[in-house]
Amino acid sequence: MKNVLKFAFGIGLIAIIVVIFFQTNESSSSDYTTRVYPVNSGFGYEISIHNKVLIKQDNIPAIQNEIPFCNEDNANTIASLVVSKLENKIAPTISKAELKENKIILNCLN
Incomplete structure (x- = not known):
C-alpha cells in the first residue's frame, strides 16, 4: 500500500511540474x-x-x-x-x- 501511495505521489508531482513548465513557456511569448x-x-x-x-x-x-x-x-x-x-x-x-x-x-x- 505504501508503494502505491509513493507511486501516486510521484506521478502527481511530475504532472504538476509539467503543467508549470508549459504555463511558463506559454506566458513567455508576448501578446x-x-x-x-x-x-x-x-x-x-x-x-x-x-x-x-x-x-x-x-x-x-x-x-x-x-x-x-x-x-x-x-x-x-x-x-x-x-x-x-x-x-x-x-x-x-x-x-x-x-x-x-x-x-x-x-x-x-x-
Whole structure:
C-alpha cells in the first residue's frame, strides 16, 4: 500500500511540474507587437496588443519639446523597453535617465 501511495505521489508531482513548465513557456511569448513608422523628419512607434493600438508615440517621451526619434533604432529601443515594462506590469513611462541609459539621440543635428 505504501508503494502505491509513493507511486501516486510521484506521478502527481511530475504532472504538476509539467503543467508549470508549459504555463511558463506559454506566458513567455508576448501578446504585444511594435511598429516603428516615419513622422515629420524622424520616427515614432506604436505598441499594440491583440491588434488593438495601446500606445502611439510620435515624439521622444520625457522631454519638453515635441521631437521625433532621430532613427528607427532609437524608436525601436524605447518601444521594446515600454513593452518590457508592460509585460512586467510596470507603468510604461520613460524617464530622461532611461533615454540616456539607452543612448537615445535627442538632437538629430548633432
